[in-house]
Amino acid sequence: MAGVIEICAGAGGQALGLERAGFEHVLAVEMNKDALATLKKNxxxxxxxxxxxAANPAIWKPADYSPEARGEQIDLFAGGVPCPPFSIAGKRLGSADERDLFAWAVEQTPIISPRAVLLENVRGLSTPRFAGYRQFVLDRFHEFGYQAEWRLIHASDFGVPQVRPRFVLIAMLPEYFQHFHWPEPSGEKPPTVGRVLHDLMSKREWEGADAWAKKADDIAPTIVGGSTKHGGADLGPTGAKRAWAKLSVDAHGVANEAPGPGDKFEIGPRLTNEMVARIQGWDDENYKWKFVGKKTSTYRQIGNAFPPPVAEVLGRAIRAAILRETKPASRALETRHDPVYRILRDRGDFVLLSELAHKSGLELSPTGVSAHLDRLSKDFEIEEVETQHGVAYRLGNFRAFVGQGEHPRHAHFSTSRRR
Structure with missing residues (x-):
């Protein structure tokens, strides 16, 4: 078995998939008490x-898991760090969000020195808003001696009956990364909601289950776990609710039990947590799991999880690379996410706006570069001066929390911890 440390483990979706891929948890770290109870139960x-x-040294010390401390090297450092900082459903505060742990997780790499790193997040992190953030991450891995690559993975490509894109970062020491191949989609059409949930809808002998299953003839929209800052358990924003209604599912809440004899619905039945878990990839055969907590807490654990089948295929690809079971890959890594950031970083001094427009290769007008710089300024300090040749800019510090003793996250986190 290969050893893995997992932070922000949640209720165990990624953990279960990695276990099935052949990884043994040396340590799992989670903040939510109900989710931790779920992990302990299973x-x-x-x-x-x-x-x-996870960033509190009183909870765990990354240095305790270095090769020098343990006498052996950790194979994988993994985590599903908080998504709200990057979610298109939120304010997209990025590094200004007290929940952001992505950059901090990256900085633990040279301390732990794992053979590989797996970090996953929402699709929002793949958008232009966070191009500079992504570039910073790739550049840091390069400085640490790792090769890294981002990839948008769709859960439905791996048998999960749900539209669930996840933005995945894989980093490895070069001798392993050359053997890494991103998992290929199964090529099979994912099962529909009706097919996956028919047995659960009919478990209390609801006579409408067959007709309902025929109407629920497509995969589900993305399950949204949501933030503990907002609301109770429902299946997502307005657009998602409309998509659920087309599948004859009432998405305005979560049911306590499956429908029974004589039950009739205007839109359709609501899903139970057991049904939501099934759509996330948990089942009674390969991915059996029990959840601890009240209904809303359980729903959030399920909704915020990484689908176990997707974690498994990624885990198998990572393990195969670490064991060098696959042939070396001949591909050019995509390492250029934000050329404006790279120009400013490499120069280390003020750069004229006109020069940025010319050298970026983005074919942007000075106005376009200014808009690009405005996005960058949300995650980096950007200095601006007026020169005799025009406006010039210099890249300052990265705003994200990477472990600094003095950082706004500490005050924000302490006041928001209860939420």
């Missing part, structure tokens, strides 16, 4: 840290 033999912030 895998009591795992080494689980006390519930708390």
């Amino acid at each position: 895998r009591p033999h795992w080494n689980l840290a006390e519930a708390g912030d």
